[in-house]
Structure formats: structure tokens, C-alpha cells
Amino acid sequence: MTHSPEAPGPLEGVTVIDVTRVLAGPYASMVLSDLGATVIKVEAPGSGDDSRGFGPVVGGTSTYFASVNRGKKSIALDLKAPDDRAILMDLLATADVLLENFRPGVMEKLGLSWEELAPKFPQLIYGSVSGFGQTGPYRDRAAYDIVVQAMGGMMSVTGPEDGPPARVGTSIGDVGAGAFLALGVTSALYARSRSGKGRRIDISMLDCQVALLENAVTRYGATGELPRPMGSKHPLIAPFQAFRTADDWLVIAAGNDRLFARFTAAIGRAELAQNPLFLKRTDRQRHHQALEIEIELTLATRSRDEWLSLLQAEGIPCGPIRNVADLMEDPQLAARQMICETRDSAGQRFQVVGNPVKISGYDDRPERGAVPDLDQHRGEILTALYGRPPAP
């Protein structure tokens, strides 16, 4: 992604050296890249980032890899080989940020710990993301997305009321941690603008799952009532869930007394708002099953789209349950350039998700930076670093 000087991204001029692989780390550096940073992706010589092999592969390019690595520059460096390590050190001397997502201890063994690098590169912000973090009794354990979704309580509140366990269908264990890592980096960049000093950021995927549980911990701690999976229902609000119509599901969120009165009037069931079972928010929550039956009796009389236009006209928060194909055709997402395009070096095009952080003076481009081949930018990176093309 190039940006004209008239519209610099907030992180324009920031250089990120990214030795991360697969998802949590690459997601963080993608977010930073979308905000204007230059990301130099350091990959293992040979096959590079593991995710280059993850299917589905189209025209030789992994869709998984393309989705989070578009717009980055790639250089292959062997972190154990002296010559390549010297290049890494020279890169770090000119960089703002180093990101890594090895198991805790690996960077230490490579002689690339924060303690080792900080005295040499006092400006450097050093960001780590791992399954359980750099400290604590679980620090050496391996984790992948589903392990932290399970151990972090996320699966204990997701899925049907009496079904087998369900995972959040996106890798929220990885991308949640990646987003918090990007947040840590930008806050450290701001702090460095005042102190001149870098910081070390230590993100645990498990911590981030707990941080995303919002009020569940406080609620349980205060009441002893255990949050459980509730299908599409909200633990505290009703109606706030999916309902069946004559032909398909829709969701309705009429969470306060005013919206509930308007909603019941809109569907011709104004008497429900007078029913003592459903009078106040707490009443509706207590009697949500009876309320669901009453509402579905009425919604069953018309199609989803009929109800949606009727409810939208009345300003009731509602919507269809849309799949990924629907997103591709949505006018709102198109207007906000949330479905963008990238291409690989062979010209194969891929659709990718855009940047959700819209910020003034920095227009989104519908075309995102290309998917890098392994080591594609070696010449460009070394020339920028050493002022001459690299030896052949």
C-alpha cells in the first residue's frame, strides 16, 4: 500500500520487523500495516511462514496466508545463521517495532530476547504474543486458538443451551490477541514519542479471551450465577435473540422498555407490553421463554423480509443472519470498503477484509498491497538498508 503524502496513515513512517508466523502475530502486523506502517516480514528460508502451506491454495497462493499478509514485504532470513542475523540486527537498528510469536524462551535461545536487544536498540518496541504469556505457571505450554477459547471461558458461554461444546467460528483466540498486540504497540509508540524509549509488550492469548468476556466475570463474582451457553440469547436482555419467521431467521434487539413497547406495537401485539410477565426488563428476562413463544407465534405469519422492512421502518434494531456470501454483496460494507482486493505476484486476485479503523485524512484504498512471495523484497530491503544492491 502506498499513500500519497497528502493522506498519510497515522503510522506512516513506522517500520515493523515481523518474525511472527501463522495468525495472531501476522494479524497484528496486518492491522499496523493498514494504519500506514511498513511491515518487513522475516520468514524462514525454504518454505517460509507455515501458513503458506495452509489450504485452500489457489494458483499456488494460500488464501489463509493472503488474507493476513497482503501489503507486507518478505525477506527470508535464517535466525541461526551469522550472516542473516547480522542483517536482522541492521534492520532492528533502523526499525521501530519487532514482533514475535514464538513459544516463550525461543527468542532467548536465539539471543534475541528483549533483555539482549533493548540496550542495543533503546528505541525498539518489542511485542510478543504467545498462548499464555511470558510469565506464570503455564508459560511453557503450547496453545492454539481452540485451547485458549476453551481455557479462557469463551466456549463456556457460546453455543446452544444443551448441546455439545461450540467454538466461536472465527479464530477469536488469535485475532483478539493480535488486536490487543497492535493496541499495545501503538500505545508504546505514543509513549516513546515522549520518552524516546521503547517498551516490551507481552500479550497472552488466554488473557485476551478473558478480557473479551465483558461483564461475565463481575456478574459471576457478585451473584455466584454461572454464565452458560444460551444459543442466540443475551444473558441479561430480552428480547435480544434470533426468532423464526415464516421462512427464515431474523434477530431483534428490543432491549429497553421504550423499544419493547414500540416493537410489540409494530407487530400488532401491543398487549404484550402491558402483560405483567413482560413489564420490565427483569420481568422479560425471567420469562424469556414465554416471551419467545408469543413473539414467534406472530412472526410465523410473515416472511423474514416483510418483518425486517416493517421493523426497520419503526426503528427497531433488527437484522437478517447473513453468511459470508451475503457480506460480499452488502452495500454498507461496499460503501465503507470493507471488502477489498489484493493480488499475488502472478496477478491472481483475492478478496480480503479491509481496515475497520476509519480515520480522517487517510482514505482507504479498494486495492490492498500485494501478497508477497517468499523473499520477494530481499533486494529492495537490503538496498534501502545498505544503500546498494545486495551481493548476488
Add this chain to the structure above:
Amino acid sequence: MTHSPEAPGPLEGVTVIDVTRVLAGPYASMVLSDLGATVIKVEAPGSGDDSRGFGPVVGGTSTYFASVNRGKKSIALDLKAPDDRAILMDLLATADVLLENFRPGVMEKLGLSWEELAPKFPQLIYGSVSGFGQTGPYRDRAAYDIVVQAMGGMMSVTGPEDGPPARVGTSIGDVGAGAFLALGVTSALYARSRSGKGRRIDISMLDCQVALLENAVTRYGATGELPRPMGSKHPLIAPFQAFRTADDWLVIAAGNDRLFARFTAAIGRAELAQNPLFLKRTDRQRHHQALEIEIELTLATRSRDEWLSLLQAEGIPCGPIRNVADLMEDPQLAARQMICETRDSAGQRFQVVGNPVKISGYDDRPERGAVPDLDQHRGEILTALYGRPPAP
């Protein structure tokens, strides 16, 4: 939260004027507060933030409100009353950030749009979060968490394979957007450190749901295969899911050939790694149902905890499915101070989630700032602003 000068948070000295209510906006300002910012919560006189009334209420304090507003300062201001607006303007003159989550158009009607404020306060970073964003055909529609989870594709990939729709059990529509708003603010703070100028940030809850779908959009765009709910399974990797043991569920993530070989050896089923049905990642994904049956046949012979210690000893990524009660007793979360305490003005204690962004030179405190009463800090805020106590 006070911090000693020896350990300043990265956002120490940053003042946030926060006119947001309920969840997405308050979550963003909580995250900023956890990084060291001072948050002045501006609430409507009378009943304040709607969420002060959300149950469960303990000792007069809403657990919902407490969970995301601990550590903020509260002042009650009527944004339509001239005297109170004058105070707001004086606050903005000394502030770094304004956050709002009204429906698009409301701040304009209040005469508090970015266009109006930016010339007066060129340093001000103006952050908005709304259901669909400030632009596009849906901008005027109301949205709550479940509406954007449904419309953003999140529900289309979450839940059982053939069940009714399921929501992500935490309000990921709100907290996801809140996290991206905090990221926008910190990146704008960094940009301001170089330009001196504030920026306007426009976060859409819908955009953020799509941004969290990771490779689903790219995968569908390239293959036409629609991502669907898969229970606890991963769309691309197997085994990577929940399994039944003799007494309870556990999750196992043996996503590559090396881990799969180690896993099958560990459970005494080394022959599975030689079976042509399960040889490569793509084979295992294609035959995941057969693989699940084989694995559960063996796992059924021992208890969850027996399997977990055996698998952990072999370095296989695995874990129990833990509920919120389990989190409260977890030694890793304790070591990382992810379960903290706060109190309200009456001294009632609440457990709250800690800060997942661990950063050097900034130690977490186990005790978080108190839950503010409505208008509790009026005197303190006005004294700081005007250099004298306010008129009675």
C-alpha cells in the same frame, strides 16, 4: 488508578472526555484507562449511563456498569444546557480525546460534530463508534450487539452444525468495536505527536465483525465454498476441536503432521498417523468425522484429567473447557493479574477483568480504580479545570 511516576502507563497524561454509554464506547475508554489515560465520564443528569440500571445490581451498584467503568471519573452534564455545554467546551480545550457512541447525527444536532469542534480544538482526537458507521446507506439504523453479530457474518460461522442460530456468548459486537476504537485513538495520539493535529475516528460495529472473520472472506471469495457453523471444529484443521472422554470434554489442537504423529503415539494409536485417510492435513480435514470417531473411541477409556496430564507431558496443545468459576481459581490468570478487584463508593467489592496489554515499566495493580457514583467527581474535575472549587 494512580501510578507512581517511576511506572507511568504508556497513556499517562492523556485525558479522555467520554460521553459514551452502555458498552462499546465504555469498553474503549476502559482499555485506554487501563493503559494509563485519565477518563472523565460525562453522564446525563438524573440517571446517568443507562447501564447503571442493568442487573444484576448488588448493593445498589450494577455489575454490568462496574465491569467497564471502574477507574473513571464521573461528572453529570446536560449536553443541551448552556452552562453545562460551556463546561464541556472547557474540558475539551484541555483534553486529548473525545469519545462518543450516539447514533450518527446526534452529535451534529447537539452542535458537537467533528466539523464544529476541530477548528476550536485542533489537538482533539474525536472517536466515534456506532452500529454501522458515520457513512453508507445503513448509517441511520440502530444496532445492538446481536444485530451486528448477525449481519456481520459472525453468527453464520458459530454454533452447532445443524442447530438453531447461536451468538458468540460475549458481546463481541460491542467489545470488538471498542478494542478497535481504542486502537484508532492510540494510533491517532502517535500521529498527533508528529503533526500536532487531532484526527476523527469512525468505527462501525458491523465493520469490526467482518474484520474479525479472518480468512473466511478470502476463502469464500477464492473457492465459492460457504463457511458454516461447525460446532467446535476448525474449518481447515483436524484434529482441532472438543472431544468426549470418559467423564468430560477436552479440546485438542494437533494441527500439523508432526503434532498429529506425536498425539496419536501419545494416546497409543500411532497407526492412525499411517492410515492413508489421515496422512496429510488435507486428508484429516476431509475425513474429520472418521478421525473423530477413532479418537473418541480411545479417549472414552480414561478421564479428562488423566488425558490432559498425559497429553501436556507430551507437549500436545490441549486443555479443559473451563467456565467462569474456573477462571477465578486459575493460577495463570492470577499470576498475570487478570482477575482484579474494584469497589464502589460504599466499599462493596467487585471482581473485574484486568488489562491484557502487559507492558514493561508499568506494573498491573491488583486493585483497580473505584466504580464512580454519578457526578461523584464534579468538584474535583471543576477545581482542576477552573483552579477553584465550583460554585455550590
